[in-house]
Amino acid sequence: MYFSFARTTAYISTLLKLLSEQSPETLASLQDIDVFVLPDHISLVSVISQLRHHDNPSPVPILVGAQDAFYEDAGAFTGEVSPAMLAEVGCRILELGHAERRRLFGETDDIAANKAAAAARNGISPLVCVGERTRPPIIDTTGSEGGILDTKTALSEISAQVETVLNALPHSANVILAYEPVWAIGAAAPASAPYVVAVVRAIRELECVCRRPMGSTRILYGGSAGPGLFSKLKDSVDGLFLGRFAHDPEQFVKTILEIAAA
Template sequence: MSSSPPPSPPRRRIVGVSTKMYFSAARTKHYIQELLQIISSSSPSSSDLLSQLDIFIIPDHITLASVASQLAGTSILTGAQDAFYEDSGAFTGEVSPAVLAEVGCRIVELGHAERRRLFHETDADAARKAAAAARNGMIPLVCIGERTRIDNTTTAAVEECRPQVEAVLAAVPSDADVILAYEPVWAIGAAEPAGADYVVAVTRQLRNLECVRQRQGATRILYGGSAGPGLFEKLKDGVDGLFLGRFAHDPAQFYRTILEVAAA
């Protein structure tokens, strides 16, 4: 007699932004200051909404430690744009996940389409790095997505994403929190995001994969790829939040989207 999968753990909504390599150190500092000022000036009702979701900011490696210091005492999570799969050793130029955790990093973004395209990273690389992040008490945020939109169905997209998901989840403990950022590669930087019905259909099927259903820890799914205001309301039946890019490089627009995700 087969056992039923364990009940899914509760999933908090989550929204965040990566600055990639767009900001100078001075701009990063000012961005955090301005965002914190906006949040501190928010109404009590808005503050209540903010307490109901997780917010993260992923700056460049150089400013990560200072951002973590700026965000100390807040609930906003500091993230890193990548990490190596070993904690220490003769790996010149790489970034230790142990050191990231030491300076206050809480989330590590891995497997982004740009890393895969420019640096030829594989599913196996993302899995090893995810294991390292989890081993050091951080949450792996793994980017997944199909390279091209083959047809009007979601079958091809799910099948291309399946090995990306399976590799990562096989590498991390079952009780570790994991975030999957679904970013169709063909939608990154596009004028319009992927259609809402398409995204919801894909993410629902990804959530129903056996490797996801059998996990003890929370597996949250974000949508990224030309994400902006008004989008989450259309996607909330399939995803737990948004992973924002250049749109959210304006603190006021980022805050606006945070409130939309919280209130939807």
């Protein structure tokens, strides 16, 4: 709820302009990554239309997703948004389980799982936010960047979130896990790279992840993510999930180009 409708429209226009200014070689490299934006529900259909405009379409594929939806496709659920309708208008990704949804609206792992299942049955990829709420204790003060944090403490909380959602999905469903340590969201700096790498590798080793088909589960890092970060994490994460750093389209494009180059 940071952007107005007018600002969202202007943002997409600027994004398209910045991408169109890239060299053919750069644009070719962007075909190998997935770029997505998640506008508010009111702006979503307009954004899809902007990106598909026949006179000035996006020079690279950009997926459009929603920030939330209900877990039923239709019925007497006043005020909710149907995942079936989102799929009908071209929504490709559904964000769910964000820390704000959990904190402000009491959403649980079970609710996130129901929403993920609703997305999957409508052909939408669920993007599930997972992460520990409290900064873990330091277990080794000799490490760099303020010491080494205890990844086992974090994983005990994260594993329940991941398992509940994946157990609700068919094995064939593609799912995106957005690892966001809640204590790092909005912070001046992200969690340290060694810590993120260790946590993400531990998530990949969870039994519920290992038994799914190769490539069906991708893991992004969020939590004060921005330009200059992906190169430090590329050996463990599949991409970044940007928040406020992406409010500037130039920074967003810079990050996209960094990921493509890496």
